[in-house]
Amino acid sequence: xxxxxxxxxxxxxxxxxxxxxxxxxxxxxxxxxxxxxxxxxxxxxxxxxxxxxxxxxxxxxxxxxxxxxxxxxxxxxxxxxxxxxxxxxxxxxxxxxxxxxxxxxxxxxxxxxxxxxxxxxxxxxxxxxxxxxxxxxxxxxxxxxxxx
Amino acid sequence: xxxxxxxxxxxxxxxxxxxxxxxxxxxxxxxxxxxxxxxxxxxxxxxxxxxxxxxxxxxxxxxxxxxxxxxxxxxxxxxxxxxxxxxxxxxxxxxxxxxxxxxxxxxxxxxxxxxxxxxxxxxxxxxxxxxxxxxxxxxxxxxxxxxxxxxxxxxxxxxxxxxxxxxxxxxxxxxxxxxxxxxxxxxxxxxxxxxxxxxxxxxxxxxxxxxxxxxxxxxxxxxxxxxxxxxxxxxxxxxxxxxxxxxxxxxxxxxxxxxxxxxxxxxxxxxxxxxxxxxxxxxxxxxxxxxxxxxxxxxxxxxxxxxxxxxxxxxxxxxxxxxxxxxxxxxxxxxxxxxxxxxxxxxxxxxxxxxxxxxxxxxxxxxxxxxxxxxxxxxxxxxxxxxxxxxxxxxxxxxxxxxxxxxxxxxxxxxxxxxxxxxxxxxxxxxxxxxxxxxxxxxxxxxxxxxxxxxxxxxxxxxxxxxxxxxxxxxxxx
Numbered sequence: 001x002x003x004x005x006x007x008x009x010x011x012x013x014x015x016x017x018x019x020x021x022x023x024x025x026x027x028x029x030x031x032x033x034x035x036x037x038x039x040x041x042x043x044x045x046x047x048x049x050x051x052x053x054x055x056x057x058x059x060x061x062x063x064x065x066x067x068x069x070x071x072x073x074x075x076x077x078x079x080x081x082x083x084x085x086x087x088x089x090x091x092x093x094x095x096x097x098x099x100x101x102x103x104x105x106x107x108x109x110x111x112x113x114x115x116x117x118x119x120x121x122x123x124x125x126x127x128x129x130x131x132x133x134x135x136x137x138x139x140x141x142x143x144x145x146x147x148x
Numbered sequence: 149x150x151x152x153x154x155x156x157x158x159x160x161x162x163x164x165x166x167x168x169x170x171x172x173x174x175x176x177x178x179x180x181x182x183x184x185x186x187x188x189x190x191x192x193x194x195x196x197x198x199x200x201x202x203x204x205x206x207x208x209x210x211x212x213x214x215x216x217x218x219x220x221x222x223x224x225x226x227x228x229x230x231x232x233x234x235x236x237x238x239x240x241x242x243x244x245x246x247x248x249x250x251x252x253x254x255x256x257x258x259x260x261x262x263x264x265x266x267x268x269x270x271x272x273x274x275x276x277x278x279x280x281x282x283x284x285x286x287x288x289x290x291x292x293x294x295x296x297x298x299x300x301x302x303x304x305x306x307x308x309x310x311x312x313x314x315x316x317x318x319x320x321x322x323x324x325x326x327x328x329x330x331x332x333x334x335x336x337x338x339x340x341x342x343x344x345x346x347x348x349x350x351x352x353x354x355x356x357x358x359x360x361x362x363x364x365x366x367x368x369x370x371x372x373x374x375x376x377x378x379x380x381x382x383x384x385x386x387x388x389x390x391x392x393x394x395x396x397x398x399x400x401x402x403x404x405x406x407x408x409x410x411x412x413x414x415x416x417x418x419x420x421x422x423x424x425x426x427x428x429x430x431x432x433x434x435x436x437x438x439x440x441x442x443x444x445x446x447x448x449x450x451x452x453x454x455x456x457x458x459x460x461x462x463x464x465x466x467x468x469x470x471x472x473x474x475x476x477x478x479x480x481x482x483x484x485x486x487x488x489x490x491x492x493x494x495x496x497x498x499x500x501x502x503x504x505x506x507x508x509x510x511x512x513x514x515x516x517x518x519x520x521x522x523x524x525x526x527x528x529x530x531x532x533x534x535x536x537x538x539x540x541x542x543x544x545x546x547x548x549x550x551x552x553x554x555x556x557x558x559x560x561x562x563x564x565x566x567x568x569x570x571x572x573x574x575x576x577x578x579x580x581x582x583x584x585x586x587x588x589x590x591x592x593x594x595x596x597x598x599x600x601x602x603x604x605x606x607x608x609x610x611x612x613x614x615x616x617x618x619x620x621x622x623x624x625x626x
Contacts, residue, residue: 012421012425014421014422014424014425014428014429015421015424015425017428018424018425018428018429018432021428021432067417068417068418096417097417097418097420097421097424098413098417099467100413100417118420118424119424120420120423120424120427120456120457120460121427121453121457121460122424122427122428122430122431122432123431125424125428
């Protein structure tokens with residue numbers, strides 16, 4: 001059984017560092033893979049481009065997806081994941097600054113599993129990330145591997 | 149059908165026929181009278197001459213008292229078919245010799261009347277003297293039957309009647325023919341006018357047939373059409389221009405709306421990220437390097453984090469304000485009292501330690517947007533809650549006043565109030581009349597409330613005195 005890991009899609013290095021710190025502060029030791037734009041996220045998940053040699057069977061347990069991303073936006077990434085049989089059940093959590101109702105509605109319409117707004121207060125952010133890791137890595141039962 | 153409603157064609161025909169008949173009747177009548185008199189006169193003259201001749205021929209018979217010769221002389225009158233009887237009388241007035249056409253019934257008078265004509269219904273009688281050398285020796289009476297004159301009259305009437313009939317027919321025919329060139333311009337004009345009004349085609353023009361009055365009428369009609377066409381075109385141009393302008397404005401408006409939305413999104417999303425960095429790394433500093441900083445340094449970091457939080461709140465409030473501005477009005481019947489109770493319940497949960505007395509004397513129902521009114525009430529009651537925090541017996545009241553023309557709602561508190569000198573700043577964005585250390589806040593709340601009330605077409609104002617509480621009034625015409 002390969003190790004459970006998290007894929008973080010985040011273009012802001014500050015947010016990346018703080019998210020990683022939040023994981024370690026919350027005692028989540030699982031590895032975290034980081035991609036920095038929507039195109040890279042799709043390449044990673046579909047094993048294309050720079051990630052062509054990646055083991056496709058080894059999927060992230062959960063994807064933390066920012067919305068405001070370079071090249072391909074977070075909602076478009078989500079739409080393409082849901083449209084592909086390989087990734088349609090991939091747990092995806094939208095983790096973003098936006099509290100726009102439109103973003104929340106579209107996120108859920110496109111099949112997001114959860115929508116979390118990053119609080120400005122880092123202490124709150126820590127709590128949120130800690131609970132999130134605990135829930136998705138330990139409690140939640142992952143979807144079975146799609147038949148290929 | 150009244151004469152006025154007859155088609156012009158028939159009016160014309162009638163006129164011409166009437167005129168023709170009138171002329172014929174007058175002319176025919178005059179001619180007839182003249183002819184009748186001439187014929188009658190001639191007949192009388194002829195009768196008189198005949199009687200004269202017969203009298204001259206009868207002198208001998210009378211003179212010699214020979215009735216046989218007299219009768220023979222009178223019998224010569226048979227040559228004149230109109231004469232049906234004649235008689236010679238002796239000087240004593242006794243009938244001396246008589247001529248009576250065969251088949252004649254009417255008897256002759258026994259004695260002659262006075263000399264001259266007796267114009268009877270059936271007969272014309274001439275009585276004259278029979279004289280020799282100026283001495284009267286008897287009287288002659290010649291009677292003429294009137295029937296030839298009557299026959300003549302009948303023939304004459306028939307001819308005249310025929311002529312009149314012919315003339316009428318000719319007049320009708322000619323009138324029907326002649327009215328065409330006369331009426332064609334009018335009918336054309338009517339046709340053109342009908343097409344113009346039906347097809348709304350102001351480019352049509354009436355066809356001119358000549359320079360007469362109809363020509364003049366058609367010219368004026370065409371001028372009117374040209375003016376209407378010009379105005380119509382101007383109207384179309386104006387409308388197109390207006391539509392263009394509206395389209396441009398709409399585009400501009402949509403553009404600025406998009407910009408505003410982009411800006412709001414930016415406020416909500418992009419401006420928060422750096423704040424998170426500042427707060428996050430301040431905390432990292434405190435946690436990882438806390439032992440290398442003195443109390444002062446740690447205090448500074450704390451202040452950085454507080455300021456960051458405050459900025460995040462400002463951004464959130466700004467976003468709410470822009471949302472209120474952008475949202476459309478969905479008007480329904482809203483239970484204002486129920487909503488107020490729910491807002492107060494939320495506040496009591498948030499601040500269980502505050503013993504605020506909330507009073508509402510009547511049940512209030514308004515027409516408005518439920519979501520927006522909720523935001524407005526949250527702000528107004530929330531403010532009252534906040535500014536009564538230093539009172540021993542804090543009171544908040546929601547009520548209404550009817551002025552007769554409108555209903556004014558109010559939220560009243562017995563809190564800190566404000567200096568009325570600055571009431572004009574009350575509803576400005578980021579305007580605060582109290583320091584943050586006295587009462588926390590961003591200065592966006594009342595600006596938001598004002599926009600909501602204005603969106604409902606209402607007014608909002610406040611009355612207060614420093615330390616004597618404040619009352620916020622608003623109307624909701626929507």
